[in-house]
Structure formats: structure tokens, C-alpha cells
Amino acid sequence: MPKKKRRCDEAQLKWFEEALERIKKATGARTQVQLAEVLDVRQSSISDAKRRCSIPADWFLKLYRSHGLDPDWLSEGVEPVYINADKAKVPADTLLRETPAPYGRMNSRGRLVPVSTMAGADKDAAQWEPKSIEELSVPESFCRPKLLVVKVDSASMDPVITRGAFVGIDRDQSEHPDGDLCAVHFPHQGLTIRRVFHQGDTFLLKADNDQYSDLTIPAEEMNDRTVGRVIWVLQNLAPM
Incomplete structure (x- = not known):
């Protein structure tokens, strides 16, 4: 047997x-x-x-x-x-200071992650790099190996993403499916988050807020300037 x-x-x-x-x-x-x-x-x-x-x-x-x-x-x-x-x-203090997450499943564990400005470390640099300004506890299920969290300083995607929202960006995802939200670097300005649409030799970056103009980027530059795709948003739905 x-x-x-x-x-x-x-x-x-x-x-x-x-x-x-x-x-x-x-x-x-x-x-x-x-x-x-x-x-x-x-x-x-x-x-x-x-x-x-x-x-x-x-x-x-x-x-x-x-x-x-x-x-x-x-x-x-x-x-x-x-x-x-x-x-x-991962910084040791981040691993050791994990606390229960205020979001997600009951009793789920959270991870403290750094939050960057959208301007980044140097707006004039050719490649965008984050600049940490605070930390945020997010559920484990929200994390990715190359997760980037930024605090939104623009109302261009309002009401889907409001000014002051925390946005999770997966830097491993650089594809551009039509209509998806992507974080794209504009030299001297920093990151912008827009809906991306491929149009021949260019990409159209559309704002949800009609008060903001749409942007275009030559198709050959899009991969280098794409920081990642938006995978989640944390924000207040009503004024505090």
C-alpha cells in the first residue's frame, strides 16, 4: 500500500x-x-x-x-x-511598522507605502523619478512588486479622480489599451493621468474634466514617457 x-x-x-x-x-x-x-x-x-x-x-x-x-x-x-x-x-521600518489597513477586508493586513508628488524628484529630468512626501497604509491586495503611489494635484480627471486623491500605479504595466488610465511623464511638468487612445502616429490623452484640454504625444515617444497604468484610486467621495 x-x-x-x-x-x-x-x-x-x-x-x-x-x-x-x-x-x-x-x-x-x-x-x-x-x-x-x-x-x-x-x-x-x-x-x-x-x-x-x-x-x-x-x-x-x-x-x-x-x-x-x-x-x-x-x-x-x-x-x-x-x-x-x-x-x-523594502525599507526595514516599513516592513516592521505594518498596521491593520483601514480599507479592504475585515482584519486584512496593510502595508505602509511611500506617496510621491506628481512633480517627482526633478521636473526637468528626462526620466520621471518619485519624490516621497508621506506614507499611506494600503491593503495587501492593493500592492504590486513595482507599485507607485502618487497624490493627485490636478482636477483634470474629476470626478473620477479628484484633487488630493491617492492613486496606485503599476510600473510593470506599460501597455496602452484604449480608454485605460495611464500615468505619463511630461518634461518640466511632471506626471499627468489621462485616458489614453491610440490614433495612428500619435496617442491622445483625454481629460474627464471638460475644463482641461486634451493632450497628444507622438507614438514613438509613448513607451518611454509612460510610467505605468492606474490600478486603484483612494479618495473621499464627499467633503470632510
Whole structure:
């Protein structure tokens, strides 16, 4: 007769889930596919680890080499987070100061993320880079490996996106499906968020607010100037 597969007990399962969650938070991996890419393993290896409630020792070694993470923190939550902080992808204080999110599912966990101005670090630079001005707690489900959060300083997309709203932008998404909201860099001005439409040799960037003019960008420049696609918006629907 075939041997029965050993099942994890409650304590083993709790340890595994907490350790795996620390790995995900520190690397920004949100899915099993992303986690497998970070660890350079097959997706089936992730499933095997879950079934056994056991994290292979070489995963800890890989995460130290790639992210500078301390195996003791990954395994047991014992600080410090990093042995080699120069390789840190996420600030240690951000990982350690996570609080319950004010949005999303009841009892869901949140992550503190930096919020940038739309002007960015240098409006005159050829490439847009963020400039952090505050932090915001968002649900885990809202996070992505290359999430950018900006605070909107324009009413061009009102009422869909109001001035002062927090907008989540996925920098991994640079496609331009017609009608989608994209964040696009304009030198000397910073970011603008508009609905994008492809029109032959140009892209039309439409504002939802009729008081703002539409913009155009040559098609050959669009990829370089697109920072990402808008994936969520947090804002007040009524005056405070």
C-alpha cells in the first residue's frame, strides 16, 4: 500500500504561513508565479513547500544573496531584518511598522507605502523619478512588486479622480489599451493621468474634466514617457 502523506500540524502550518508572508512582503511577490521568479524555482516547488509546511534552507540563502535578508528574521521574525542592508528592496521600518489597513477586508493586513508628488524628484529630468512626501497604509491586495503611489494635484480627471486623491500605479504595466488610465511623464511638468487612445502616429490623452484640454504625444515617444497604468484610486467621495 502507498504511504500516507504526512499532514502539517497546526503549529507547523502557522509557522510556515508567517515565514512565507515575511518572504512575500520583503520581496514584493504577490502571487505564486512572482514568488517562484524571485526564488528562481518551479511553481511546483512552492506547492511542495506548502504541502510539507517546510521552507528549504537554500531559499533563505538565495534571499540573503539577492535581498540581503536575515534568515533568522525570515524564519522566526527575529530582528534585524537585513544582514546586508545595501541589498534591501523594502525599507526595514516599513516592513516592521505594518498596521491593520483601514480599507479592504475585515482584519486584512496593510502595508505602509511611500506617496510621491506628481512633480517627482526633478521636473526637468528626462526620466520621471518619485519624490516621497508621506506614507499611506494600503491593503495587501492593493500592492504590486513595482507599485507607485502618487497624490493627485490636478482636477483634470474629476470626478473620477479628484484633487488630493491617492492613486496606485503599476510600473510593470506599460501597455496602452484604449480608454485605460495611464500615468505619463511630461518634461518640466511632471506626471499627468489621462485616458489614453491610440490614433495612428500619435496617442491622445483625454481629460474627464471638460475644463482641461486634451493632450497628444507622438507614438514613438509613448513607451518611454509612460510610467505605468492606474490600478486603484483612494479618495473621499464627499467633503470632510
